[in-house]
Amino acid sequence: MRPRLVGIAAILAQTALTLLIAAATYFSLIPAVFGSGGLNLANGMLPSFKQKLMNFEVDPTPQMIDRVVQAPEADLFAWKQTSNGTVDAATGLPPVEASWMGGWSVTFLNPSWTDRFWYAMPAVASTVLLICVLLLMFKMIGTARVDRFATEPNARRLLAIAVIIGVGGSVCQVAEIVGRHVILGRSAAAGLFEIEWFFSFTPLMAGFVLVLLANLMRRNVALRQDLAGLV
Amino acid sequence: MSMPEEHRVVLHLDSLLEERGLTLVELSRRVGITVANLSILKNNRARAIRFSTLTALCDALDCTPDELISLAPKP
Numbered sequence: 001m002r003p004r005l006v007g008i009a010a011i012l013a014q015t016a017l018t019l020l021i022a023a024a025t026y027f028s029l030i031p032a033v034f035g036s037g038g039l040n041l042a043n044g045m046l047p048s049f050k051q052k053l054m055n056f057e058v059d060p061t062p063q064m065i066d067r068v069v070q071a072p073e074a075d076l077f078a079w080k081q082t083s084n085g086t087v088d089a090a091t092g093l094p095p096v097e098a099s100w101m102g103g104w105s106v107t108f109l110n111p112s113w114t115d116r117f118w119y120a121m122p123a124v125a126s127t128v129l130l131i132c133v134l135l136l137m138f139k140m141i142g143t144a145r146v147d148r149f150a151t152e153p154n155a156r157r158l159l160a161i162a163v164i165i166g167v168g169g170s171v172c173q174v175a176e177i178v179g180r181h182v183i184l185g186r187s188a189a190a191g192l193f194e195i196e197w198f199f200s201f202t203p204l205m206a207g208f209v210l211v212l213l214a215n216l217m218r219r220n221v222a223l224r225q226d227l228a229g230l231v
Numbered sequence: 232m233s234m235p236e237e238h239r240v241v242l243h244l245d246s247l248l249e250e251r252g253l254t255l256v257e258l259s260r261r262v263g264i265t266v267a268n269l270s271i272l273k274n275n276r277a278r279a280i281r282f283s284t285l286t287a288l289c290d291a292l293d294c295t296p297d298e299l300i301s302l303a304p305k306p
Contacts, residue, residue: 229278231268 003147010145017138021131028127038120054108054119056180058098058193067192077188085110088188096188103196106189115186118179126172129164136161150220158214166207173199237278239303244273247292247299262287 034042037052060068068076076098078089086109088095094115097107108115136157143149177197184195248258255273259266264284271277272288289296 229271229276231264231272231277231280231284 006147007145010141013141014138017134017141021134021138024127024130024134029124029131032120032123032127038123039116054111054115054183055105057103057105057196058184058189059196060104061192061194064192091188093186093188098189098193104193106184106187106193108183108187111183112186115183118182122172122176122179125175126169129168129172133161133164136164150217150224152218152221155214155217155221158210158217162207162210162214165210166204169203169207170199173203239305241301241303242272242275242277242280243299243301244269244288247294248273251292253292258288258291261291 031052032038034040035052037054067074077096079086079095080089082092086095087093094108094110094112097109099105099107108119111119140149140154140157143151143154148154177195177199180195180197184190184193248255255266255269259269262269262284264287272280285296285299288299292299
């Protein structure tokens with residue numbers, strides 16, 4: 001590929017990466033940290049389009065199924081008003097809402113700081129890891145513009161990306177599963193619903209492939225060093 | 232004369248060029264190697280030399296390999 005075309009392609013790629021970093025920050029990181037559906041550090045001051053309620057998919061336990069069968073018209077989680085605000089009528093815990101849209105999901109209203117932490121931290125962590133990967137890719141593509149792509153520093157960056165995706169991606173999945181267990185276990189829906197979860201091995205496999213590519217790049221660097229100074 | 236640390240091979244290209252009355256540019260035209268690479272050889276910055284390059288140099292300079300290359304004594 002002609003050097004000028006490589007330069008133009010690299011500039012376009014870096015521009016795209018910059019936009020992706022901005023999008024990840026705006027649409028994922030900021031709502032998770034400042035939004036009312038996340039850590040709520042802005043205390044509800046963010047514009048409403050960035051906010052969402054704390055909600056995830058669940059499976060009903062046999063106990064829940066019995067309750068629905070015995071009283072299909074009854075309110076699943078009735079609320080009551082107290083001097084401390086709205087609470088779940090049966091447990092006195094913060095109110096929850098269960099809904100069916102092809103599958104059960106539970107919405108947690110007025111969550112505690114602990115619940116917010118467990119809900120938001122996997123999203124914050126995975127977005128931060130994504131931004132780190134995008135920044136590393138930005139740096140690597142920058143070296144392609146000056147025809148220094150297959151180098152030892154880039155091999156190290158590729159290895160770092162592999163570890164972030166493989167290990168980081170898996171840890172974030174586990175953190176999300178554990179977090180949801182904690183939130184549900186502390187809520188008014190505890191014992192009536194259980195977490196619907198799935199662990200994907202895709203991040204580990206992707207990380208493994210990237211480790212292989214990083215090692216290939218290292219071999220390339222070593223071979224070129226062997227040939228350097230050969231006339 | 233500086234040498235890469237891993238070997239003690241010395242090329243006597245500069246002295247042979249002077250004896251034959253040739254410039255680096257003319258030698259480059261005769262052997263088909265760039266002036267830049269010949270300069271690397273002349274300044275002993277090369278780490279390896281191809282047999283084809285050695286053959287072309289010996290033909291162009293009308294010399295034998297042992298006249299072109301020698302081994303510096305151990306330090």
